[in-house]
Amino acid sequence: MHDPFTARRQRLAASLSLGRALLVVGAGAPVPLPENTDQIYPFRAHSDFFYLAGLECPHAVVAYDPTDGAWHVFVPEVTEAERIWEGREQPPGESLAGFAPWLAARRDRPVAQLGAAVPGVTPDAALSQAIRLQFLHARRPKDAAEIALLRRSAAATAAGFAKLQSLLRPGLTERALQVELEAEFFRHGATATGYHSIVATGANSGVLHFPPGRRPVAAGDFVLVDAGAETDRYVIDVTRTFVAGEPSSFQRELYQIVLDAQVRACNRCRPGIEWRDNHLACAVDLVAGLVDMDVMRGDPESLVEQEAHTLFFPHGLGHLVGLGVRDASGTLPGRTKDPRSSLRNLRLDLPLAEGYVVTVEPGLYFIPALLNDPARRERFHDCVNWPLAEAQLGLGGVRIEDNLLITAGEPENLTAAIPKTL
Numbered sequence: 001m002h003d004p005f006t007a008r009r010q011r012l013a014a015s016l017s018l019g020r021a022l023l024v025v026g027a028g029a030p031v032p033l034p035e036n037t038d039q040i041y042p043f044r045a046h047s048d049f050f051y052l053a054g055l056e057c058p059h060a061v062v063a064y065d066p067t068d069g070a071w072h073v074f075v076p077e078v079t080e081a082e083r084i085w086e087g088r089e090q091p092p093g094e095s096l097a098g099f100a101p102w103l104a105a106r107r108d109r110p111v112a113q114l115g116a117a118v119p120g121v122t123p124d125a126a127l128s129q130a131i132r133l134q135f136l137h138a139r140r141p142k143d144a145a146e147i148a149l150l151r152r153s154a155a156a157t158a159a160g161f162a163k164l165q166s167l168l169r170p171g172l173t174e175r176a177l178q179v180e181l182e183a184e185f186f187r188h189g190a191t192a193t194g195y196h197s198i199v200a201t202g203a204n205s206g207v208l209h210f211p212p213g214r215r216p217v218a219a220g221d222f223v224l225v226d227a228g229a230e231t232d233r234y235v236i237d238v239t240r241t242f243v244a245g246e247p248s249s250f251q252r253e254l255y256q257i258v259l260d261a262q263v264r265a266c267n268r269c270r271p272g273i274e275w276r277d278n279h280l281a282c283a284v285d286l287v288a289g290l291v292d293m294d295v296m297r298g299d300p301e302s303l304v305e306q307e308a309h310t311l312f313f314p315h316g317l318g319h320l321v322g323l324g325v326r327d328a329s330g331t332l333p334g335r336t337k338d339p340r341s342s343l344r345n346l347r348l349d350l351p352l353a354e355g356y357v358v359t360v361e362p363g364l365y366f367i368p369a370l371l372n373d374p375a376r377r378e379r380f381h382d383c384v385n386w387p388l389a390e391a392q393l394g395l396g397g398v399r400i401e402d403n404l405l406i407t408a409g410e411p412e413n414l415t416a417a418i419p420k421t422l
């Protein structure tokens with residue numbers, strides 16, 4: 001069997017400037033519930049560890065010494081209690097008892113530590129931070145095994161959205177929709193949901209991370225669904241917005257603006273494009289649409305320069321996705337976060353490259369906490385048709401999100417099978 005982890009470790013070793021330093025990567029420990037019962041939060045090995053070892057194994061450690069070029073995966077001996085209560089088998093790897101002697105034989109060497117803290121290890125903090133940024137950057141391009149898992153998650157996600165859309169009608173609750181969506185993910189091979197599913201109806205669709213509740217869908221509601229399946233830790237992150245029943249012309253126009261802006265932003269996803277440029281260009285498209293609808297007033301580029309778009313598009317264009325829903329997002333090594341407040345919520349600040357998988361998820365919302373804020377109303381007094389915007393405060397919003405694999409040519413939309421119809 002071809003082992004993707006060996007190739008991955010070799011690639012990593014070549015891209016980290018460890019010098020003589022050791023690399024130690026901890027899986028982490030289970031976290032008990034606060035009541036001190038025998039219950040724990042679901043255990044997930046730290047993604048740094050999982051990327052290198054592919055094991056959900058508490059207390060395990062990956063260790064690497066660049067001077068001998070050998071990688072080790074140290075795992076604890078499975079206990080009798082774990083065999084009886086959890087049915088756990090001994091995971092592959094060397095005994096964890098071998099880790100302390102390995103480290104002791106190299107006691108004069110600095111240690112770069114990734115993942116979770118490892119007992120007995122005193123890492124060099126500055127070195128660890130530098131290596132962490134190199135590590136995140138090196139694992140941004142997805143290898144074939146990772147892309148295969150993402151395709152499986154995408155297929156399960158598509159099945160879930162198809163099921164939800166076939167059932168959607170006034171009277172069903174957000175919870176009922178969530179249950180059908182997630183059950184269909186699992187029926188189609190998902191091993192988990194990628195994150196807490198968002199199913200938001202009516203005004204709730206204007207809450208960016210809304211947890212589904214008992215509210216029934218009403219005719220004419222926006223229904224915003226942001227959810228994805230996970231397969232062996234690899235996550236897809238999709239948003240679609242529907243209308244239960246007949247959309248109003250205002251809803252149709254708003255939806256079309258977001259859709260057109262999203263398609264244009266997807267088409268710009270080529271190697272070398274700066275993500276923040278794509279974000280700002282998309283903001284101009286969204287604002288131009290709002291100006292056409294007479295919701296905003298002024299020149300779109302100048303409105304974005306003034307940050308007026310953040311009233312209706314208060315989040316970033318997207319983030320990397322894969323091993324976890326935010327995957328290895330962040331900034332290019334050596335780059336500091338852009339101080340502009342309009343870019344504060346941008347989770348990604350780097351040029352795209354082949355093999356990256358990125359979400360593209362513009363949205364437009366009528367959010368009371370933003371539109372009723374006196375400071376913003378004063379600052380953006382002339383930028384907005386306030387009576388029209390206020391009249392939409394119960395409408396919520398629209399977000400459309402796909403996951404794109406960056407290639408040398410056109411990006412591949414991994415979530416293209418999920419229709420983008422209102």
Ligand SMILES: [Mn+2]
Nearest residue numbers: 237359361401
């Ligand atoms: Mn997302």
